Amino acid sequence: MQQRVCIVGVGLSDGPVTPELNGVMLEAQAFRRALDDAGLEKDDVSGLASAGYGGMHEVALAEYLGLTPRWLESSSVGGSSFEFHAMHAYRAIQNGDVDTVAIVYGNNQLSASGRTLGTGGGGGGGRGGMALPLPMAYEFPTGLTLVGAYAMAAQRHMYEYGTKPEQLASIAVQTREHAGRNPRAMYRDPITVDDVMSSKLVADPLHKLDCCVISDGGCCVIVTTEERARDLPHRPVYVRGAAGGTTHHSIAAMTDMTRTAAAVSGPRAFAEAGITPTDVDVFAMYDSFTYTVLVVLEDLGFAAKGEGGAFVTDNGGNLRLGGALPTNTDGGGLSGTHPGMRGLFLLCEATRQLRGDAGDSQVAGAEIAVAHGSGGWLSTQGTVVLGTEGA
């Protein structure tokens, strides 16, 4: 018989600016806090997942933390890696392969690299000597940037569906409103659509305020069996469904730039959880850019294809508290925390909401939350549905 699977602990490191901590220190700090939150000790952890540092990082991290896990996971598919980790941990725990898994990520990207990473700067000028993986060998000499790849996708959506830059901007505005309630967010002062539209264009149609911040930070989420969860201090948060997928690596190979793999992962995860989009009370969405949110809102079925812009702005702003789908209630990556990859922070915020621990940002009576990661250049998509016990 399959085990039911729960998130029982979450931890955030210090942040969003921590020049005194390196990436692994941030991971260790978040791990310790998640253990404390879960009421567990390190030797209760029998599985470890991490990504973002290249080969064998999760092995090095295990050694650093003094762990000897029998289950290891290092799917490395960009910022959504952690939704894949959660999905794989869920399956493994369901099947009894492992009991308690810690998913860990931390990076001091801001302090180490500076703020202009997404436009090729900050890394120290060029990629001298480094062989470019296919198909980047073709893209890099064109001067395309990471922001530019997303911008081309946004431009196509505007062309096909009449989506307006002001609608994209509204996503940043509503996310900033959430950030204003989170002392840990990088930027908290309210902004307007005009502020976004008058911020510097980085790659048309994306302005500076359409882009996520670069911060430092670490996060840890602990997943275990329902049986063990019953003995632990917090109200368990159940993993109800999960799915992932990819459509491309380089943006050129994204055949339809207005549709991501979320159009497949979302319905699969929702079906497993036995829910429809209208059942979702709170949404934690990887907001690398405003467009990422818009296209995935459509792909997951919260809005019809092409109507994401209207969905975002209707009802005085559907992503706000009180809107149809409060989204990124911690301030997201657009205003809150984005240390290179954000996928794990989505699971953390969704869990806090379902426990009723989200303080001023609490969505009243939240019972179903979706954490959705997008990695690469809209390349990989991972959907995880979480619910309270009764949901």
Add this chain to the structure above:
Amino acid sequence: MPDRAMPDWSDVPKWLLPRPTLEDREFWEGAGRGELRIQHCSSCGRYQHYARLLCSHCGKQTLAWVTASGEGTVYSFTVIRQNGVPPFDERVPFVVATVDLDEDGARLIAAMPALDPGEARIGMRVRAAFRRAGDEFGFVDFVAAG
């Protein structure tokens, strides 16, 4: 005329030069002599860029190099206004486009250095223009057609 005076993109820093592999030397050498070389699949009849061992459309290993017409349509574009990497930092703003070649199934990302950023449009017809990249190789840019 949508094109502006062609900026000087002739200086290619050494680290940016193509490093051909077993698979893609034909592409880079073709560009060096002014030809856009792509692969055609005799099984499904479609084309692909970049070069691979198998057809990405049908999976068959029935590919042959052909010279493309060099003509295509802009599927999408952006105007790069911030790029921290030399020499691009001094070239901004410039257009980068996703171009669907007239050869079905082949798409590539290309710079359009000569295009006035205000003139870029999805759906515009474009044609390949070639730029030297060292002694043997070339880059494929695009310019407005006609």
